[in-house]
Amino acid sequence: MEKTKNRGFLESKATFESLRPCFLVMSKLQIKTYPDNVLRKKADEVDGVEEVEDLIKEMKETLREVEGVGLAAPQVGVSKQVFVVKDGHDYFAFMNPEIVERGEETITTKEGCLSFPDFWTDVERSKRVKIEALTENGERMLLEAEGIGAVVFQHEIDHLFGKLFIDELGFLKRAKMKLSLLLK
Numbered sequence: 001m002e003k004t005k006n007r008g009f010l011e012s013k014a015t016f017e018s019l020r021p022c023f024l025v026m027s028k029l030q031i032k033t034y035p036d037n038v039l040r041k042k043a044d045e046v047d048g049v050e051e052v053e054d055l056i057k058e059m060k061e062t063l064r065e066v067e068g069v070g071l072a073a074p075q076v077g078v079s080k081q082v083f084v085v086k087d088g089h090d091y092f093a094f095m096n097p098e099i100v101e102r103g104e105e106t107i108t109t110k111e112g113c114l115s116f117p118d119f120w121t122d123v124e125r126s127k128r129v130k131i132e133a134l135t136e137n138g139e140r141m142l143l144e145a146e147g148i149g150a151v152v153f154q155h156e157i158d159h160l161f162g163k164l165f166i167d168e169l170g171f172l173k174r175a176k177m178k179l180s181l182l183l184k
């Protein structure tokens with residue numbers, strides 16, 4: 001059955017062309033890359049989960065397709081305080097987050113960002129953070145993250161305030177970053 005259908009696609013160009021708009025609708029959200037202005041704007045708080053339900057679904061789908069670990073709404077051109085993260089095989093969304101506590105210890109890891117294709121650099125961040133955020137269930141929750149989890153949360157929350165992982169880079173590394181984006 002499936003085979004017959006596939007052969008139909010290949011044999012009839014007209015059918016394939018007519019299906020094209022469908023593929024476009026189904027495709028993932030477009031990821032904005034540096035230096036798009038939306039990446040520098042402070043995102044608006046959301047009033048509730050209902051307001052961003054569809055966006056969350058699409059962001060999770062997009063993150064799955066690009067095999068990333070975190071995605072913030074400004075990265076898909078929506079200036080709202082929403083981000084999704086991957087944990088194992090699961091995807092979670094958080095809204096209106098606030099870092100309420102930072103541990104004194106720091107951790108330096110090589111970070112990348114979907115808005116900076118093919119660029120990675122060492123970034124130093126707090127090793128442990130406590131975050132208050134609205135979950136998909138509409139509950140305001142207190143979360144504690146450590147290590148890589150803490151890094152991902154800080155990176156995504158920064159996005160919601162127009163802050164990027166390249167902001168602390170020196171002149172040379174920044175030049176390298178710009179070059180890598182030009183060569184992309």
Ligand code: NI
Pocket residue numbers: 112113114115155159
């Ligand atoms: Ni990022």
